[in-house]
Amino acid sequence: MAAPGITVTAEKGWGPGFCADTKGLAQCTNLASSGKTTVTWQAQTQYKDMITRCKTANTYALIQFAANLTSLTNKIKSAGCSPVLMTSLARRTFSSEQATSDTLGPYSAETIKVASNLGLSLLPLLADSRAYLNKLGKTNAMQFNYASDDTTHLNSLGAKYFGRIVADEVKSKVSALSSYIISDASLSAKIAAGTL
Numbered sequence: 001m002a003a004p005g006i007t008v009t010a011e012k013g014w015g016p017g018f019c020a021d022t023k024g025l026a027q028c029t030n031l032a033s034s035g036k037t038t039v040t041w042q043a044q045t046q047y048k049d050m051i052t053r054c055k056t057a058n059t060y061a062l063i064q065f066a067a068n069l070t071s072l073t074n075k076i077k078s079a080g081c082s083p084v085l086m087t088s089l090a091r092r093t094f095s096s097e098q099a100t101s102d103t104l105g106p107y108s109a110e111t112i113k114v115a116s117n118l119g120l121s122l123l124p125l126l127a128d129s130r131a132y133l134n135k136l137g138k139t140n141a142m143q144f145n146y147a148s149d150d151t152t153h154l155n156s157l158g159a160k161y162f163g164r165i166v167a168d169e170v171k172s173k174v175s176a177l178s179s180y181i182i183s184d185a186s187l188s189a190k191i192a193a194g195t196l
Contacts, residue, residue: 012146012153012154012155013030013032013089013153013154013159013162014089014125014154014158014159014162014163014165014166015030015032015159015163016030016156016159016163017158017159017160017161017162017163017164017166017167018030018062018163018166018167018170019163020160020163021163021164021166021167021181021182021184022167022180022181022182023180023181023182024179024180025180027053029049029053031046031047031049031050032046037067037068039068050076050079050081051075051076051079053081054076054079054080054081055079055080056080057080058082058176059080059081059082060081060082060083060084060174060176060177061076061081061082061083061084062084062086062123062166062170063076063083063084063085063086064085064086064087064088064089064111064125069085069110069111069114070114070117070118073085073114073118073120074118082176083118083120084120084121084122084123084170084173084174085111085114085115085118085120085121085122085123086111086122086123086124086125086166086169087104087107087108087111087112087122087123087124087125087126087127088104088107088108088111088125088126089125089126089129089154089162090104090125090126090129090130090133091103091104091151091152092133092138092141092142092144092145092151092152093151094133094138094141096138097137097138097139098134098135098137098138099134100130100133100134102130104126105126107126108124108126108127112124121173121174122173123166123169123170123173123174124169125162125165125166125169128165128169129162129165132161132165132191132194134194135193135194135195136194136195136196137194140196143157143158143196144157144158144161144162145158146158160187161187161190161191161196164184164187164188164191165191167181167182167184168181168188168191171183
């Protein structure tokens, strides 16, 4: 399950790619919502659906949010989910052909701090996605754009690649979920090499 985040929407984020990389789960549900605050999101259907799903035993929530993260995480945990925090997906904005601009670093630092304070697993998506994009380069990275000038949201190719990064992070960082992740050595190798 994925809570909303800066660069995630149900149709334009890494969620569909991640869910495609899972197996044996009762359900992998992408409840992401773009452009919401922790206050406005709680009035949305996705939030209510997530809280209901948290009542099912062994439900995990991947939470990618910056503002009010401690409060939101505690609410999700109180509802019965096991929260896993993750930093934002890097935006595909570059200061040169091989260097992404770090516009989300402060949000990442806050997420890391909250995960540490709450003793939760952390998925370092910002660092891992920036590393991949820096190797891949600006020209190739634009192939992931949802629209030609949209360097935030993802098309289906972007969902596949960044969903794989999240799947590999879950496999290595959340032992209780590692057996539910489908390995894709070929795609993981392309990401490690910075290729398509």
